[in-house]
Amino acid sequence: MSRIAEATLANGRKIPYVITDNPPRGGMKYTYFAPDKSYVVQFYNEPDKVDKNMTARLEAIIGRYNPTIPESEGGAVGTDKKLAEYFAGRFCWPTDLVIAPEFGIVSPAYPKNFFFEASASKFLDLKGKDKKSNWFTSGNRKFLDHSELGDFRSMLQMSLLLSRSIRRLHQAGLAHSDLSNNNVLIDPKSGNCVVIDIDSLVVPGLFPPEVAGTRGYIAPEVLATMELDRNDPRRMIPSSVTDLHALAVLIYEYLFCRHPLMGPKIFSAESAEQDDFLGLGPMALFIEDPNDTSNRPASLKATIKDLGPILEGLFIRAFVDGLHEPSLRPSAMEWERGLVKTWDLLHRCSNPECEKKWFVLYDVEHPVCPFCGTRITDSNIVRFELNSEVRGHPGEWKKYSELDVVNNTPLFKWHMQSNIFADEKADTELQAYVCCHNGEWFLINKHSTGLLSPNGNPVPAGQAIRLYDGTIFRASRSERGMLIKVRII
């Protein structure tokens, strides 16, 4: 049984929604859909808890902190149309406040690809269910059709997109405060993710929301001090550093399909609740802790070492150094940059049956897929070592990153200049690409205006540089242009 009702927005506009029996209900809100499903209207489980602190917070979120509408239309400072469009795809950001029949919010519906189609599972009726990440990162994977699962590359891409979204929040001083498998929907098939439940954001200077958090994603210090009074200074409440714990947990889950803290160690024999509290709270221990292996599962196939030194280092900081020391956790921007650099080292596994299809080829002397154990069969491994000039020391170059190169590998501006980052603002026009022809390697200039040959001559668009082992050339004449060293192994 359903009927159409009308919600009055804060700006006086009226919009229709469909009232259904037993609407989907979360910890905080319940949801009704628009007649055409293009938006949702959500009301709070406990309407009497809605107060002026909460409405002030929501007004700020919908308006001056909103990265999904241009500044010119009341959105966040510095947001142009293109950026607003980008982030509108990354967040399900609330658009309006509802003032009648009771207080609530309006949000866009999730994009279609975050809902399962009927073909997603032979065993379960998942049609129309949203793609919460633990469908894909837990034992539930076995119920899904193979085509839903994505591969290591798409999981890495989602990790990168999520880091960027969280970096954008933190950059504005916002914190999500309840980042979890439920509040990030993922679509491994296309490598996309979207952050939802934005209404619990912590907004600078405004009274924070009361958020319970989600088991497995709450930062250990928050869980450990949960019992204390809300005004006790020792009580830790959700903030951007607790987001950084949840972010690292999500990335670890995407990349390994397991939880970083849930291992075999028994923390208390008293009760499951006590064991869980200690193991995720005050005594939490990374399953891959290099100094304490008491929580390490007996069989760990791929480990953080297999992700290369950049991500390994970030995970050590998140789950060893920073697990109980929030200030040591890597920032979302460090994750974003580290994941971009790691993306450049992805190599296709030579085993056509490999479930993960891609891996991080950081050790060219030992080119083996950590997921299936196959040694790669490519005739050459080709690497570009990207070096940037040390500031204030002309002629002194330092390794900046590496790029694993195969036929058709594209080069973008961020590969040519060290002052350009692969973020949401980056120019994604192809600058040059690598071509392998009859076993000979070339870099073909497509759009770059500053590419130089090994002996320093301009290489105009349409022309190529022949690449040998040991070739060195300037990718860009500009001040921060990279010096590229070629290795062919």
Add this chain to the structure above:
Amino acid sequence: MSEFSRRLPVYLLLDISGSMAGDPIEAVRNGVRALISELRGDPQALETAYLSVITFNSGARQVVPLTELMMFREPQLNAGGATALGSALRLLTECIKAEVRKSTPTQKGDWKPLVFILTDGAPTDEWRQAAEELKQTHPANIIACAAGAYADTKVLREITECVLMMNNLSAGDLSQFFAWVSSSVKMSSKSLDAKPGANIELPPPPQGFVIVP
């Protein structure tokens, strides 16, 4: 989550006495069906929740042992007989003892069981001692629902602090009850409000239901 995750045992104690015959029992069947389908659609519940059904009329019977959701087979429910709530509680104690893994120094124990009791009448057997024994030996989070005008909320209130009352035994109310059970199970399988020793947090009861103080 992995082999190191623990299970959330969920026991449904369903009254199938004579007064449930007809539409009510049909609504209960539909409710159980909807509950399973709803929980199978929630990844966390699917991973953690295990479900058992105990029915009671003139006696009590575990019609489905504690089973993972994917393996759950719908039980045959037929109404008739008295309301042996005491027997049901005694059987529940035995089942928990046999099926729920204890926390030990070498084993990750299961979560505290979640028990939903649905009854539309007053018990016809000795229940007080059975309830006491259950509480003493196997602590569980028990939620009782008194369905319709003839259910004895006082009795239920002695079994657990958490008693809901629905005013009539209509199909709509029963279906709402099962939807609420499903939200409760989903919420318990993900929320961490279940701090050691604290009460679990449940979603607000459906419209028309009252919490018996």
